[in-house]
Amino acid sequence: MTGETIMKKIILPAAVILIAAAIALFLLIRGAQKPETVQQPEIRNQETQTVPDASADVEGASAETAEKTEADAEDNAAETAEEQRENETKEQPFLIQITEDDPSIAYVLVRMQNSIGLLPLPLEGEYSRTLRQKMPDGSEYVNVLHLTPKGFLMEEANCEGHDCVNQGEVTLENREERILWNMVICLPHQVSAELITREEAEQMLQP
Numbered sequence: 001m002t003g004e005t006i007m008k009k010i011i012l013p014a015a016v017i018l019i020a021a022a023i024a025l026f027l028l029i030r031g032a033q034k035p036e037t038v039q040q041p042e043i044r045n046q047e048t049q050t051v052p053d054a055s056a057d058v059e060g061a062s063a064e065t066a067e068k069t070e071a072d073a074e075d076n077a078a079e080t081a082e083e084q085r086e087n088e089t090k091e092q093p094f095l096i097q098i099t100e101d102d103p104s105i106a107y108v109l110v111r112m113q114n115s116i117g118l119l120p121l122p123l124e125g126e127y128s129r130t131l132r133q134k135m136p137d138g139s140e141y142v143n144v145l146h147l148t149p150k151g152f153l154m155e156e157a158n159c160e161g162h163d164c165v166n167q168g169e170v171t172l173e174n175r176e177e178r179i180l181w182n183m184v185i186c187l188p189h190q191v192s193a194e195l196i197t198r199e200e201a202e203q204m205l206q207p
């Protein structure tokens with residue numbers, strides 16, 4: 001074989017095969033790398049996406065729990081406030097029946113927008129009773145009655161003008177002479193309180 005024949009018959013095909021092999025190898029490597037180079041960013045994207053998502057979830061969850069605890073705390077606070085109010089409302093008016101063992105000689109008959117009842121004059125000492133009326137707009141009408149063995153007066157009120165507070169004391173002695181007789185009236189709050197004797201109270205309670 002001549003050198004030329006060797007070139008043509010062995011070296012050229014070998015070169016072609018080598019080149020082809022090199023190309024194939026290149027493609028293989030590229031092919032092998034391709035998914036990696038494609039996958040890696042994907043994974044990273046997923047990671048970068050999932051990581052903030054996860055932390056956002058955690059933050060969101062903790063924020064939610066925080067909100068929940070706050071809400072719960074507020075609920076609890078609201079509940080306790082409501083309970084207190086309910087208790088006050090329960091202890092508000094009051095007597096609706098006079099028992100025989102009740103030693104009171106006189107009562108204050110209290111009329112509010114949604115309730116009515118009696119407060120006994122104390123035999124000794126004195127006490128105040130807060131009347132609360134919750135309005136639909138969320139405001140609260142507050143009137144405080146002060147009772148003594150002799151009578152009562154409107155001690156405090158959050159009404160405009162405080163006319164009820166200025167009406168002074170009603171006693172068993174002065175109740176015939178007062179302009180409003182035995183009554184103290186808070187017009188803006190639609191509250192009236194009148195001093196009545198035990199006899200009058202019993203008559204009123206008769207069916």
Ligand SMILES: [Zn+2]
Binds near residue numbers: 157159160162185187
């Ligand atoms: Zn008033």
